Amino acid sequence: xxxxxxxxxxxxxxxxxxxxxxxxxxxxxxxxxxxxxxxxxxxxxxxxxxxxxxxxxxxxxxxxxxxxxxxxxxxxxxxxxxxxxxxxxxxxxxxxxxxxxxxxxxxxxxxxxxxxxxxxxxxxxxxxxxxxxxxxxxxxxxxxxxxxxxxxxxxxxxxxxxxxxxxxxxxxxxxxxxxxxxxxxxxxxxxxxxxxxxxxxxxxxxxxxxxxxxxxxxxxxxxxxxxxxxxxxxxxxxxxxxxxxxxxxxxxxxxxxxxxxxxxxxxxxxxxxxxxxxxxxxxxxxxxxxxxxxxxxxxxxxxxxxxxxxxxxxxxxxxxxxxxxxxxxxxxxxxxxxxxxxxxxxxxxxxxxxxxxxxxxxxxxxxxxxxxxxxxxxxxxxxxxxxxxxxxxxxxxxxxxxxxxxxxxxxxxxxxxxxxxxxxxxxxxxxxxxxxxxxxxxxxxxxxxxxxxxxxxxxxxxxxxxxxxxxxxxxxxxxxxxxxxxxxxxxxxxxxxxxxxxxxxxxxxxxxxxxxxxxxxxxxxxxxxxxxxxxxxxxxxxxxxxxxxxxxxxxxxxxxxxxxxxxxxxxxxxxxxxxxxxxxxxxxxxxxxxxxxxxxxxxxxxxxxxxxxxxxxxxxxxxxxxxxxxxxxxx
Amino acid sequence: xxxxxxxxxxxxxxxxxxxxxxxxxxxxxxxxxxxxxxxxxxxxxxxxxxxxxxxxxxxxxxxxxxxxxxxxxxxxxxxxxxxxxxxxxxxxxxxxxxxxxxxxxxxxxxxxxxxxxxxxxxxxxxxxxxxxxxxxxxxxxxxxxxxxxxxxxxxxxxxxxxxxxxxxxxxxxxxxxxxxxxxxxxxxxxxxxxxxxxxxxxxxxxxxxxxxxxxxxxxxxxxxxxxxxxxxxxxxxxxxxxxxxxxxxxxxxxxxxxxxxxxxxxxxxxxxxxxxxxxxxxxxxxxxxxxxxxxxxxxxxxxxxx
Numbered sequence: 036x037x038x039x040x041x042x043x044x045x046x047x048x049x050x051x052x053x054x055x056x057x058x059x060x061x062x063x064x065x066x067x068x069x070x071x072x073x074x075x076x077x078x079x080x081x082x083x084x085x086x087x088x089x090x091x092x093x094x095x096x097x098x099x100x101x102x103x104x105x106x107x108x109x110x111x112x113x114x115x116x117x118x119x120x121x122x123x124x125x126x127x128x129x130x131x132x133x134x135x136x137x138x139x140x141x142x143x144x145x146x147x148x149x150x151x152x153x154x155x156x157x158x159x160x161x162x163x164x165x166x167x168x169x170x171x172x173x174x175x176x177x178x179x180x181x182x183x184x185x186x187x188x189x190x191x192x193x194x195x196x197x198x199x200x201x202x203x204x205x206x207x208x209x210x211x212x213x214x215x216x217x218x219x220x221x222x223x224x225x226x227x228x229x230x231x232x233x234x235x236x237x238x239x240x241x242x243x244x245x246x247x248x249x250x251x252x253x254x255x256x257x258x259x260x261x262x263x264x265x266x267x268x269x270x271x272x273x274x275x276x277x278x279x280x281x282x283x284x285x286x287x288x289x290x291x292x293x294x295x296x297x298x299x300x301x302x303x304x305x306x307x308x309x310x311x312x313x314x315x316x317x318x319x320x321x322x323x324x325x326x327x328x329x330x331x332x333x334x335x336x337x338x339x340x341x342x343x344x345x346x347x348x349x350x351x352x353x354x355x356x357x358x359x360x361x362x363x364x365x366x367x368x369x370x371x372x373x374x375x376x377x378x379x380x381x382x383x384x385x386x387x388x389x390x391x392x393x394x395x396x397x398x399x400x401x402x403x404x405x406x407x408x409x410x411x412x413x414x415x416x417x418x419x420x421x422x423x424x425x426x427x428x429x430x431x432x433x434x435x436x437x438x439x440x441x442x443x444x445x446x447x448x449x450x451x452x453x454x455x456x457x458x459x460x461x462x463x464x465x466x467x468x469x470x471x472x473x474x475x476x477x478x479x480x481x482x483x484x485x486x487x488x489x490x491x492x493x494x495x496x497x498x499x500x501x502x503x504x505x506x507x508x509x510x511x512x513x514x515x516x517x518x519x520x521x522x523x524x525x526x527x528x529x530x531x532x533x534x535x536x537x538x539x540x541x542x543x544x545x546x547x548x549x550x551x552x553x554x555x556x557x558x559x560x561x562x563x564x565x566x567x568x569x570x571x572x573x574x575x576x577x578x579x580x581x582x583x584x585x586x587x588x589x590x591x592x593x594x595x596x597x598x599x600x601x602x603x604x605x606x607x608x609x610x611x612x613x614x615x616x617x618x619x620x621x622x623x624x625x626x627x628x629x630x631x632x633x634x635x636x637x638x639x640x641x642x643x644x645x646x647x648x649x650x651x652x653x654x655x656x657x658x659x660x661x662x663x664x665x666x667x668x669x670x
Numbered sequence: 671x672x673x674x675x676x677x678x679x680x681x682x683x684x685x686x687x688x689x690x691x692x693x694x695x696x697x698x699x700x701x702x703x704x705x706x707x708x709x710x711x712x713x714x715x716x717x718x719x720x721x722x723x724x725x726x727x728x729x730x731x732x733x734x735x736x737x738x739x740x741x742x743x744x745x746x747x748x749x750x751x752x753x754x755x756x757x758x759x760x761x762x763x764x765x766x767x768x769x770x771x772x773x774x775x776x777x778x779x780x781x782x783x784x785x786x787x788x789x790x791x792x793x794x795x796x797x798x799x800x801x802x803x804x805x806x807x808x809x810x811x812x813x814x815x816x817x818x819x820x821x822x823x824x825x826x827x828x829x830x831x832x833x834x835x836x837x838x839x840x841x842x843x844x845x846x847x848x849x850x851x852x853x854x855x856x857x858x859x860x861x862x863x864x865x866x867x868x869x870x871x872x873x874x875x876x877x878x879x880x881x882x883x884x885x886x887x888x889x890x891x892x893x894x895x896x897x898x899x900x901x902x903x904x905x906x907x908x909x910x911x912x913x914x915x916x917x918x919x920x921x922x923x924x925x926x927x928x929x930x931x932x933x934x935x936x937x938x939x940x941x942x943x944x945x946x947x948x949x950x951x952x953x954x955x956x957x958x959x960x961x962x963x964x965x966x967x968x969x970x971x972x973x974x975x976x
Contacts, residue, residue: 290728329723
């Protein structure tokens, strides 16, 4: 970490001037972050205004809006230039990421304006993911706040290497140098652990434009650059071009039988025709024959360019594969460790299946182990079972099929992923891979001599899992028991896994929180799968309240091998029956997280069998299931 | 596309180009039935050109769609048909026939109703009929305040509803392309381009534009401080108005009674770019639908306007 001083900036200036002369005006993407009312939008609005980037008609509308919504009495409220959405203009706050564009003779800028209040931290991560530098605002009257620490940490986690700390509203503390120095010392002490490459701390008044684009006469003690000078000159040159070559294949370009190309954007490194390459996932090798673009073939392509590669050999490559040099391959594994930032109201549950997008590939993923959460204020490690909205955890993840990846610190584009909810398709998490887990590469499946078909033949019936789901007291276990009696009487090999019984042994370490319920079902699913492999008709009686976990279990099985039986009993009937007296206790508040009362039950949307216990006796219900098994050719 | 000489792209334009191409390839690979909304304007021109480059040497893997309100400038329609042919694109033209039957037009019905029926509703019809699941639009974030907050991949629930408070976070360039039944995505590959970038790229790549962008003597009337071109005789003169010939051009093109001209001598692309660099007004100033009320663009977007 180096704290930039004025002479350093002057040198950078000279270099930048040379670049401009050569017609290479560079681009800086930065984000602004800070707490509510620190003045981020004012800062950006003021910067646009001072750079003469506000058109007359926009200015007229600003004057009009300042009178209607303004929070600065008679003066123009610059925040209104950037606070776009109606709701936030009325409340005087920013609620979403907004992108602004401006340029000076030296540089073009894309600014991500991100919100300060706690519940919208996900937006800040969004802005940070595509930025080179963060401007962090601190209210001079308040000093370093928890959100300041949070935003700095997120910036560092997302790989931002440069920070400009704007101690804003310096006018409101009478341009007091001691105040500035105290906050600066405070911040630098905290940020030491974050590993930024450069930090510059400025005293600023966004409202009056002091030290923003023009030096302020009120802070003669400050010798560093104005914010704009710093932004124009700070060296943030991307290192992506120096890394190992990576091309995540987005689209197979196949206009006719004579042309087959692999289109994508170079994530890192450079490539030339004649280079030896490999498909990371399959290990198949070939040589680059051509680098095709609409402007003609290239002799070299570097990170950031959108190209189409043609290879010398016909090898099988699909969307989602990663092309890399044979000599510097990415890791390929189905388990790795990553930081996960959670962005959804519904917490991340270890064991639950999510959809991961990494590069151009979608793959099912689950967190197998939440190692710890990170307290973003103290950077301390905390124990936890779930990751809530705006929380960050270090996790082990496992994916359904091996993927190619790099550590996020090495190659951003192949080390980052997002997590998607499989039902709502919402983007719920963002992750940055730290490293692969060796155990994934070392454990191989043992080929077994006797297969399931042989076992089925010996038994005289196909194996299936019958998964009974329903509220507590709905009659799952009663029906499952009646059914097993009938199966055994018919000479069928079966086994009954019961929720309560399993919790006495295999799962006695689990409670009834959402996270534990997910793990409970996951383990039972795996056990049921083993029993089915062994040839048994396996009856499973579990409340299993969440669709996501029932689907996860379903996916362990082959098509037709998993039969979901929804025991559909209205909660009023369950409460009335209350065979174990549990509802009575739950209603008195003696049992927490009780399904159907204070913990949700998500009924199946397309169960293979639905039995209504209001109309049928347990015996009749069991007969209904047997009839269905006969119909499906199981019996 | 062997056409007029092209200039080498600056690193800045190359970077924008690569980003847009990546976005377009992602859509072609991840969606079943994408479509590109082609409005004939300068942004659409750049978008179409980028698409041709993105999939080269393959042909465009999706059709173009133009929502015709029947009040576009004549020059625009001519340009549209020429361009579709030049790029070898399949062109779908849709008009809201129900609106035609109801006699909706910008002169008698007013800008607001005309836009609602002939553009927003027409667009929904056009997307719903063939079940398009992703639609490219040429909007840029620098155009307008509510657009500055739009995602590149902008999720619309069934019925094309945009909920600005409930947008998917968009990190890195990892676009979430997953949607459910009836849901769609609007994709904005030009999100990070500015108006100046569009013109500089148009010049560098020699992309054809509608002549109306360039200054020429044209018949106009002055109305509410705006210069409206009389493209045909469907625009009656109000009492006291006289048609006059002035040297004007357009910064933004739409339905001709709703698009104001600016007085300008900029008759070439070089002139336009020079003029832009010293301009003191934004391009949307000439759009009559925006000034109805503050935040009116956000309102229109929630209803499904592009």
